Amino acid sequence: MASLEMKNNPVNCDQQGIIRPVTNFSPSLWGDLFTSCSVDHSQVPECYAKEIDVLKENVRRMINDDLFVTALQFRLLRQHAFDALSCIFDKFTDNNGKFKENLKGDIKGLLSLYEASHLRYHGETILDEALIFSTTHLESIENYGTFMGRQVRHALEQSLQRGIPRIEAHNFIAFYEEDESKDESLLRLAKLDFNLLQILHKKELYEITRDRVVECYFWTLGVYFEPQYSRARVMLAKTIAMISIIDDTYDSYGTLDELAIFTDAIERDGAKIWASSSGIECYMNEYGVSEEEAMKEFNNIAENAWKDMNEEFVKTKDVSMEITKRIVNLARLIDVVYKHNQDGYTHPEKVLKPCINGLLVEYFKI
Template sequence: MILWGDRFITQFFDPQVTEKYSKTIKVLKNEVKSMVTAPESNMIDTMNLIDTINTLDRLGISYHFENEIEEKLEQFFNLDTNYEDETYDLYTVALHFRLFRQHGYRIRYDTDGKFQEGLKSDARGLLSLFEASHLRIHGENILDGALAFATSNLISILPSLIGSPLGNQVVHALVQPLHFGIPRLEARYFISIYEEYDQKDETLLRFAKLDFNLLQMLHKEELQEISRDRVVECFFWAMGVYHEPHYSRARIMLAKTIAITSIIDDTYDAYGTIEELDIFTEAIQR
């Protein structure tokens, strides 16, 4: 029996709801765009905002502002920033490193790999370092050490964080770092975490919720077009590659391709004899 039955084939879509969401999102999008491009905001505040709205692993709405974010990151990357200044704590330095690397900037680090004793109790900084260290490349032994340092100390202080939004983030990260997550699932999780923070931005939160729901409606419509047997599972694979609205056709085509590939794979694994598969292989090769 298929887990989801005919759920995606029979569901009803109300175009009035879609239109209502779209109009509200358009207004909120302009507000958030103004926040991202605000000329008076400083580097630290803007980078924190970019991280919060990040499509890769946070609220999942940064795809609306790709050009604006790239302009900001390029501007900040070209600054001669002195990260040894006391303004830049562990959280901030690790965050900037991660964001630059996520967006393809060749950022390096200047450290001897030794961490101060006081950092062992800095939960927010340790979590930021933990996530940043997962973007290390082969041979970056210092970041290997940073990961070990952050992991062991997060585990050590976790009991004191239980029940708090930060504690929930730490638990989630230790199970699955952001870098290994599926963007839509991470967005769904982080929206609920962000909602618990006292200093949350209500505009960002509302925008993220509405955008998530609207995009989910689109994904369900796409599933309705292709849904049968294991196609829902195959569509989820495609969702892990790209979830943005403008990739709708690509998601559908990739899901169909994976479905066909799955059938062929199953044929080889479970249904064909050696003799039959020899003939089948020759046919595929032709």
């Protein structure tokens, strides 16, 4: 959707004498990549699914009780709506409630603790401390060129809890493949699972592709990537594409007189559109603060919102988890697409291109 950068763009006069802003949307990055071929499910070897079942049993046997495993189990339980208790980390703290200094050399354990701390609720001071402790020591790593170093650098930029699940799965498979101690059966299971689902996603994209719809479809993968939601993904991608056109009309094309008529027409059908400023600009104007101060406050709001969402996801039982998952996934999308206050939708070459390549273009060789 149109970036607020558009407001400073030059203008152009059309044949009717109407002055319009000159848009600077990026051209489609994908050409005919997703329209030149279709995907035939019959080409997928049936042995894929059979082998996945066998490999799952092997993975079940791979579990000890150090910081890495404890934090991993905690994170997985909360991510699947089980209310794991944060006091499980007490055994890693000293009498003052601080994490033991001998842990700072356990990079793998610190990374697992860092990821787990992003599932914290309000008032969980031990996890607040865990985030500070793990971040401080992970940032002090001198060599980011190693396998573990590259994994740490990525995590510090994008935590698992706030990342898009399929992108993070793709990234981890690539990292794990470089690990000398990797388990080959676990790696093969991950690759088979990823490739099998990617085939379905590419088939769906083939059915709906037009200019810019690739980015729209990427949003749907972030909300629900599971195979059973195929029809929902196609419907949502088309809806986002229509909303995008309307949004761009407001931000980048229509005059005030035209938009007044357009808005009246839309509202007669029960829909309403926000046509100009961003939340940050509104906050700056209302409180007379700088952009940096507004951004700092918005980051605080986001951190508190993540704590609220972490807790509500686990403890809310009167709403199906299949619904609450989509809310969390949408928040993850926002975190990725608009990270560091950049507009990854309007300028997909900066943010979304490598993500889309990883999800829908590249596949893992088995």
